[in-house]
Amino acid sequence: MTVLAEVIIHRNAGGNVRHALRNMIILDEVLGLKEIALVHHTDCSTLRFRDDDIRRSLKLKTDSQYWPVIDSMHMGAITDVEHSVRDDLEWLEATPFVRKDLTERARGLVFDVKTGLVNPVTQ
Ligand SMILES: [Zn+2]
Structure with a gap:
């Protein structure tokens, strides 16, 4: 049996x-x-910074007229990988912009870079 996966x-x-x-x-x-x-x-690497640190650094490089935009930017810093997967699954389920049949079946996984294993994250 041949299984094709895209x-x-x-x-x-x-x-x-x-x-x-x-x-x-x-x-x-499209697809x-x-x-x-x-x-x-x-x-x-998103475990190694805070959103405010990136915003502060970006403000040092830009004119103050852009700071309100910078203040609204979500940089994606996290403090816990499994928690960030759960948070993303919750966010995905709540967004009105992706079909519900997709968001309700979405799965969360963590790839362990030391073991090479991919572990499911339960909600
Ligand atoms: Zn990463």
Whole structure:
């Protein structure tokens, strides 16, 4: 038996679902998504900064007229990988911009960079 699987991988810093929204909408419109799996990983760099630190740094490089925009930016810093997957699953379920049949079946996973194992995250 041959099993064919088509997988579209969208990568961004932290595997952040909010930052992937535009791509999910377009891919679903153009290709028709069948399933969504959110995969974050251990030892992620998004564990190593705070959103305010990035905002402060960006403000040092820009004119103050842009600071309100910077203040509204979600940078995606996290403090716990499993918690961030759960948070992203909750956010995905709540967004009105992705089909409910996709969001209700979405799965959350954590890739352990030390063991190579992918572990499901239960809500
Ligand atoms: Zn990462």
